[in-house]
Amino acid sequence: MLFLVFYHLIGFSLEVQVHQSPSDLITEAGVDVRMSCGHGQSDHRVMLWYRRLKSHTALTLLGYGYAEFNNNSVEAAFRKHFQLAGDLTNVRPSGSLTIRDPKPLEHTATYFCAARDRCANYEAYFGQGTKLTVLEPNRTAIPPTVRVLKPSPNEGGQTRTLVCVATDFYPDHVSVSWTVNGNKRLSGVATDAAATRLDDFYRITSRLTVYVKEWQNRGKDFACVVDFFNGTETVNRIDSIRGVKGRLLFERKYLRIAQNAKLAYCAFIVKSCVYGAFVVFLLWKLQKSRKTEK
Known part of the structure; x- marks a missing residue:
C-alpha cells in the first residue's frame, strides 16, 4: 500500500529523539548507499522510511517494520531498489535503508526515518533526514564561488542590506551563514529556502540586514560563509566586505x-x-x- 504523509508532520520530540545519519550523501550512479536510524524508546518499535523528491512537498512511504524487518517490509513499488534491515526488538531500536543501483533522476531525494508505537493513531517522530544526490553522468562535485555585494546606494531608512551570492556549484549540498568580526550573526539573516538550478549548476542567495550605524563603521568585517559537502567532506567558501566610512561620521x-x-x-x-x-x-x-x- 502506498500513501502520503504531509511534510508538516516532521518534527522533533522531547520524548523520542530519532537519530538519523548521515545528513548528506553523494554517490555515483549504480553505487549502493546506506543510511542508518535509531532511538532510545523501546516501546516505539515501528520504524518507517519515507522519501521526499525535490519536486514534492509530501512524503512517500517506502516501507516499515514492526519488531523485525522482512521481505515484505518494503512497499511493492520500491522493492527493486530499496532494502530495509535492523533490530527493532532491542532496548534501543535501530534500522537501516539501503538503496541498490541508484539512479540520478529516480533516487536523488531526501529520506526520512520515523518511529512510533504500534498503534496506528500514535504520533510518529522523525529524524532530521538524509539528503542524497546521485551524480549525473560524467559529473563531479564542484564548490561554489561566493561574493558579497554592498548595499544599494538607493536604500533608505535606518538599515542597510548586504547580499551574498553563491554560484556555479554542483550538487546543491550547501548551507549559508554570516559572521560579523568573526562572530556568527543570526538576526537579520534571510536565506533562500533552497538553491536554484540554472543550466548545469546551482545558485543560492542570502541577505544580512544591519543598522546604518553598524555598516558605516570601518572596523566591522561582514563575512558570508558557504559550507559545501563534496561527497567526502564539508568545505567552506568565504567572502567578506568591510564597513564604509559613514556619512554621519563625516557630518559630525x-x-x-x-x-x-x-x-x-x-x-x-x-x-x-x-x-x-x-x-x-x-x-x-x-x-x-x-x-x-x-
Missing part, C-alpha cells in the same frame, strides 16, 4: 570643524571690537591732550 566631523571655526570667528570679532575701542580711546586721549596744551 564637519559640524565640529564648523563650530570651532564659528567660535574662532566670534573670538576674532570680540578682539577686533576691543582693539577698535582701545584705538578710539587713544585718539580721544590724544585729542584731549592737544587741547590742554593750547
